[in-house]
Amino acid sequence: MAEYHALPDRAPYPPNQPPIPYGAQPQPYYQPQQQYYGQQQQPQQQYYGAPPPAPAYVPPTYESAPNNTINPETGLPAKFNPKPKWNDLWALGLFLIQLAAFVVLSYFAISKVVQSRKGGNAGGIGGLDGLFAKSGLVTMALGLILGAVISVFYLLLTQAFPRQVIKTTFALSILLYLGFAAYCLYRRWWIPGIITLIFGLLYAWMWWAWKSRIPFATVMLATITAVSKSYPATFVVSLAGLFVQLVYSIYFAVTLAGVYQMYYGTDNMTLLRVLTVVCYFSFFFTSQVITNIVHVTISGVFATYYYMAGSPQGMSSSPTIASLKRACTTSLGSICFGSLIIAVIQTLRTIANMFRGDSDGIMAFVACLIDCLLACIQGIAEFINKYAFCEVAIYGKPFIPAAKDTWRIIQDRGIELIINDNLIGTVWSMGALLGSVLTGAACYVYLRFGDPAYFNANTEFVWVLVVLAFLLSMQMIFTVGTVIDSGVATTFVALAEDPAALARTKPELFRKIQETYPEVVQGVSY
Helix, strand or coil, rough: CCCEECCCCCCCCCCCCCCCCCCCCCCCCCCCCCCCCCCCCCCCCCCCCCCCCCCCCCCCCCCCCCCEEEEEEEHHHHHEECCCCCCCCHHHHHHHHHHHHHHHHHHHHHHCCCHHHHCCCCCCCCHHHHCCCHHHHHHHHHHHHHHHHHHHHHHHHHHHHHHHHHHHHHHHHHHHHHHHHHHHHHCCCHHHHHHHHHHHHHHHHHHHHHHHHHHHHHHHHHHHHHHHHCCCCHHHHHHHHHHHHHHHHHHHHHHHHHHHHHHHHCCCHHHHHHHHHHHHHHHCCCCCCCCCCCCHHHHHHHHHHHHHHCCCCCCCCCCCHHHHHCCCCCCCHHHHHHHHHHHHHHHHHHHHHHHHHHHHHHHHHEEEEEEEEHHHHHHHHHHHHHHHHHHHHHHCCCCCHHHHHHHHHHHHHHHHHHHHHHHHHHHHHEEEEHHHHHHHHHHHHHHHCHHHHHHHHHHHHHHHHHHHHHHHHHHHHHHHHHHHHHHHHHHHHHHHHHHHHHHHHHHHHHHHHHHCCCHHHHHCCC
16 A cells, blocks of 8 residues: 655765766776665776766665665665644634535525426426437537547547657647637627737747757646546546536535525515635635545655665555545645635636626726736646645644745746646647547537437527537546646656655656656755
8 A cells, every 4th residue: 555755854865976968978987885775795996998877867776775775674765754634723613614514505596496396486497498308418418428528538649649649739729729719809809809819928938948848748738638548547547537626516506596686676685695615616626626635635645666675665555545545535635725725716817807797997997907917826826836745745734834845846946847738738729629529520420410300490499509518528538637747747746856766766767757857856945
């Protein structure tokens, strides 16, 4: 069973020479005179003529590792913590309290919805008749099936041709920005056209500036896609998270509708606004917790692979179950803490949007500025949270220490972190978009030619079904992308903090990464 890892003061490295920079001449090599890692001292050799090439970084092995890196009682790396503690319990308590309050509120709200429907005040179900007709159900099923097939195909494609996929998707994103900008300017939508054009030109510059970073992103993408295929339970966890999120979203929507039916048009409009904000806060908080449980679970699996695959102990029989257990127990408080931060920002944005919709002139403008500022803060917080939860998954830290260590990684490896995140993120964003377009087109063709009677009788609702199939397919592809994204983020964090662990357990992979990212032999200092 995989365990947590406690951070070392600094990753141990052997005294061999660092990797030779590209284009540099090798320096003369002499056998070390002192003893390292338990090796027998060898007499110094003298070389005549040209010295042999300097060796690359020689990874330590478990048999030759320093005493302070291996626990003599367990035989595992000393970084493993066999007894993780429960962290940030106050955040877990707050989460449970708000969830209980929302459940109580939903009882009265849903009861109001049921009473209204029994009294005939809710009207007909309108388009739902078309949704639950045979063709509507087939269209939704087609969206899910095609999304799953495209996800598997795209996963195999990225593993087989990672470099080409990265280049193609990034180029397509540039063309998409520039094409949409040209369309907006043609229609004289000046503001969105100019903004999109700026983003397109920025992405074009990033392509030119980041070309040298593509080899490292290629190795990471190929490695993570290959590992993910070995642990399909990670995709099951991601799909389960998607299903729970979907069910909870429907539950929230019905509850919010019931709250409006209870108080809209009465003298308690202030109470309605307060309860609306409470509902949105609970929805954001719970949704974030669900999403981050999935992220921490998947990150734990990849962290286990990073440290244990190739070690004398090897991988446990069920790393996904063990990681899910930790995410739902000892790490759940830390997950709630990080999720609370994002939920508060999202709730403030909702309040700002309420003021923007109810106000005119200067107040609407101020609310728009506040929403824009909060959106920027949310983006930064989500980026930090993503890697902080990797720290939580790997080492079992409380959230604050995990966020601090994440900030140190950003300070030390910020450019590589952002570039790698953007390159691989673009792969799955463009893949989801293209796959969803294909799914939507296939569903339209099915409705148009497979059931022309339904198509002609429900012309307007056909587009609702096509959009729904588009969204379902996109969610399916993003579900697979979530596994890859979590795996890449976790591997980057572990690699930045303890590259020697990868060098010991998977030297061939370490060599590939070292060739594309020479700085990897120096871990982040704490």
